[in-house]
Amino acid sequence: MSDFVQLVILGLLAGGVYVAVGVGFGLVWGVLNIVNLAHGALVIMGGYITWQLFTALHLDPFLTLPVDAVALFVLGYALQRGVINRIIRAPLLFTFLLTFGLNLVLVNLLLLTFGSDFRSVTPSYSGKGLEFGSIVIPYVPLISLGAAILLSAGLAFLLNRTRIGLAINAIAADRDAAQLVGIDLRHAYAVTYGLGAACAGVAGGLIALIQAITPTAGEPYTLQAFVVVILGGLGRVSATVVGGLAFGLVEAFGQSLPGSGSVFANAIAFGLMVVVLVTRPQGLMGRLR
Amino acid sequence: MAVRKLALFAVAAVAAFACGTTSAEPTTGSTITLGAPLGLTGSLTKESQLTQQGYNLWSDWINARGGILVNNVKHPVVIKYYDDTSNANQSAVLMQKLITEDKANFLLGPYGSAATATDAVVAETNQIPMVEANGAAQSIFNQGYKYTFGVLSPANKYLQGVIDMAATLTPKPTTVAMLSADDNFSLEVANAINTYAPTKGFNVVLFKKYKNGATNLTAEVQAAKTANADIVLNSGHLQEAIAINKAAKEQKLNAKIFAYSVGPSTPDFITALGADANYVYDGSQWTPQVKYTPAFYLTESQYVAAYKAKFPTFGDPDYHVAESTAACLALQRAIENAGSLDATKVRDALAALDVTVFFGQIKFDSRGINIYKPMVVEQIQNGVHHTVFPASVADAKPMYPTPNWDQR
Numbered sequence: 290m291s292d293f294v295q296l297v298i299l300g301l302l303a304g305g306v307y308v309a310v311g312v313g314f315g316l317v318w319g320v321l322n323i324v325n326l327a328h329g330a331l332v333i334m335g336g337y338i339t340w341q342l343f344t345a346l347h348l349d350p351f352l353t354l355p356v357d358a359v360a361l362f363v364l365g366y367a368l369q370r371g372v373i374n375r376i377i378r379a380p381l382l383f384t385f386l387l388t389f390g391l392n393l394v395l396v397n398l399l400l401l402t403f404g405s406d407f408r409s410v411t412p413s414y415s416g417k418g419l420e421f422g423s424i425v426i427p428y429v430p431l432i433s434l435g436a437a438i439l440l441s442a443g444l445a446f447l448l449n450r451t452r453i454g455l456a457i458n459a460i461a462a463d464r465d466a467a468q469l470v471g472i473d474l475r476h477a478y479a480v481t482y483g484l485g486a487a488c489a490g491v492a493g494g495l496i497a498l499i500q501a502i503t504p505t506a507g508e509p510y511t512l513q514a515f516v517v518v519i520l521g522g523l524g525r526v527s528a529t530v531v532g533g534l535a536f537g538l539v540e541a542f543g544q545s546l547p548g549s550g551s552v553f554a555n556a557i558a559f560g561l562m563v564v565v566l567v568t569r570p571q572g573l574m575g576r577l578r
Numbered sequence: 579m580a581v582r583k584l585a586l587f588a589v590a591a592v593a594a595f596a597c598g599t600t601s602a603e604p605t606t607g608s609t610i611t612l613g614a615p616l617g618l619t620g621s622l623t624k625e626s627q628l629t630q631q632g633y634n635l636w637s638d639w640i641n642a643r644g645g646i647l648v649n650n651v652k653h654p655v656v657i658k659y660y661d662d663t664s665n666a667n668q669s670a671v672l673m674q675k676l677i678t679e680d681k682a683n684f685l686l687g688p689y690g691s692a693a694t695a696t697d698a699v700v701a702e703t704n705q706i707p708m709v710e711a712n713g714a715a716q717s718i719f720n721q722g723y724k725y726t727f728g729v730l731s732p733a734n735k736y737l738q739g740v741i742d743m744a745a746t747l748t749p750k751p752t753t754v755a756m757l758s759a760d761d762n763f764s765l766e767v768a769n770a771i772n773t774y775a776p777t778k779g780f781n782v783v784l785f786k787k788y789k790n791g792a793t794n795l796t797a798e799v800q801a802a803k804t805a806n807a808d809i810v811l812n813s814g815h816l817q818e819a820i821a822i823n824k825a826a827k828e829q830k831l832n833a834k835i836f837a838y839s840v841g842p843s844t845p846d847f848i849t850a851l852g853a854d855a856n857y858v859y860d861g862s863q864w865t866p867q868v869k870y871t872p873a874f875y876l877t878e879s880q881y882v883a884a885y886k887a888k889f890p891t892f893g894d895p896d897y898h899v900a901e902s903t904a905a906c907l908a909l910q911r912a913i914e915n916a917g918s919l920d921a922t923k924v925r926d927a928l929a930a931l932d933v934t935v936f937f938g939q940i941k942f943d944s945r946g947i948n949i950y951k952p953m954v955v956e957q958i959q960n961g962v963h964h965t966v967f968p969a970s971v972a973d974a975k976p977m978y979p980t981p982n983w984d985q986r
Contacts, residue, residue: 296800299796405627407817407847409820409851420830425830501850503623544795545801
């Protein structure tokens with residue numbers, strides 16, 4: 290029984306990272322209709338900023354998260370305004386090609402700057418945790434989950450309560466109508482992509498705390514973000530939160546199957562995605578559009 | 579007339595003298611091109627970089643001596659690299675390109691068992707010898723290939739040293755939890771333990787596979803904790819080793835021995851984990867502390883010094899570097915022994931090779947893998963690698979048992 294509880298806790302905690310990775314990806318996909326293959330590279334950039342600030346300035350890694358967000362927002366805004374906006378109305382394949390290319394460029398820039406060494410952020414409280422009998426709740430994943438929830442809440446607030454957020458929602462609902470009522474599309478697009486990148490940056494900061502990072506370590510996260518967003522449902526931040534936590538749980542239980550269960554943990558998660566697509570195409574929590 | 583005779587004699591003498599010097603002084607011959615696809619980008623960048631360092635250390639050394647001596651002709655060496663983006667299939671494509679377009683005389687291996695396996699096929703079909711240092715899976719060598727030679731100890735030896743060492747410790751540990759990535763190499767390491775450990779009186783209480791490259795291994799660590807094993811073994815790579823060690827601390831998995839096949843020997847393991855890297859064991863192909871009597875090239879200490887001079891920011895060379903240099907040395911000695919640049923003759927010389935260098939004995943069994951060199955066990959003690967087993971080459975005693983996480 291305590292094993293089961295422990296697994297549930299570990300799965301939910303692991304889900305924190307998936308939530309953080311998913312929300313930015315889902316926003317860009319939902320509003321801009323871009324499946325952003327450069328998302329993983331943006332994530333890892335955030336990871337390197339956290340690592341750099343931690344090793345050079347000895348800042349607490351969780352305090353570096355706002356820096357990740359701001360830096361990646363600026364980068365994302367510039368990328369959208371300067372590069373991606375040129376093909377915003379092109380067929381999906383073009384956006385695939387462009388973001389895939391951006392991913393290669395960003396990863397190789399990181400390789401040139403930081404080399405291929407494994408970097409890890411290990412603060413003094415890393416590995417410590419709360420203990421209730423045989424059940425352990427490690428601090429770092431716990432705070433990461435909290436940070437991911439805060440990030441999602443902040444994003445939801447921004448999208449639903451601020452002028453620019455409402456503009457973004459309007460574009461997601463109907464691009465042409467939004468333009469007719471005077472919304473500056475280019476600016477709103479760039480802000481959207483910037484917000485997506487900022488979320489990716491925060492996710493990267495969390496990932497640097499949890500695993501060792503290299504410039505190529507972000508790539509699996511693009512795929513995981515994709516699954517998380519489909520699981521939860523496109524178009525709502527809260528849906529992505531549910532998707533991320535569900536993904537964490539499914540992974541934990543997949544891994545805990547006896548023998549070679551973990552080999553199939555990903556297959557199980559993708560299988561679940563297919564089931565969700567077939568039975569609830571709008572996702573666990575998504576709204577039909 | 580006498581003057582003319584004298585002149586002729588003088589000319590003949592000069593000519594003879596001239597000929598004499600040319601036969602004693604080696605001339606410079608054609609350049610030998612070696613080809614090596616490496617993962618200079620992609621997931622195996624780090625290990626590939628270490629491999630390249632090992633190759634380059636040797637090529638600098640041999641070219642400073644004018645090249646490989648074959649029948650009194652010195653052949654300078656060029657190593658041609660391509661980036662296989664850490665993709666085994668791409669590696670094979672580039673290997674073929676190295677042979678057909680770049681006219682590589684001989685081949686050096688890529689990084690990793692997966693790429694070595696695909697490249698071995700190319701070497702075989704083109705009948706060009708490939709000497710490799712970074713593919714230890716025996717599945718590569720069980721195909722009956724005649725042109726692939728591995729200087730390193732095969733995968734099944736990687737963690738056996740840890741079991742042998744554990745058998746000598748008091749209080750003797752009795753149970754083993756074996757975690758393994760699901761790639762060929764890692765599974766060979768793990769399966770070997772599964773059959774070897776019981777013969778030494780150990781009970782394998784958990785055997786668990788996970789996806790190669792996994793970064794979240796909390797459920798595996800939880801399973802090991804539930805199994806309550808004295809020895810926690812992991813067979814994977816650097817990324818997974820770091821993930822397991824982090825999760826072990828977070829989830830309070832306490833064991834008397836933590837040993838990982840690959841990872842702890844690289845400096846990154848210590849920089850990534852800091853003090854948490856202490857007490858971890860690994861099976862290593864080579865450590866800077868081993869003592870062998872090299873027949874040629876450098877001694878261990880000279881090798882470490884040469885490495886630090888060329889790569890001052892990297893610390894001590896790890897075994898990936900050393901084994902890669904050793905592959906070059908094996909090829910060099912085989913070419914010298916063959917007295918020819920002919921691919922088949924060099925292949926035969928490789929098959930007959932038996933030489934000891936700083937890396938240890940290099941000798942291939944009938945399959946082409948070096949089963950004659952022992953593996954050593956090292957342990958990280960206070961942030962430094964120490965060789966702890968076998969005692970004949972050790973520079974420190976094992977720090978045993980590993981204290982619980984909350985007592986460190």
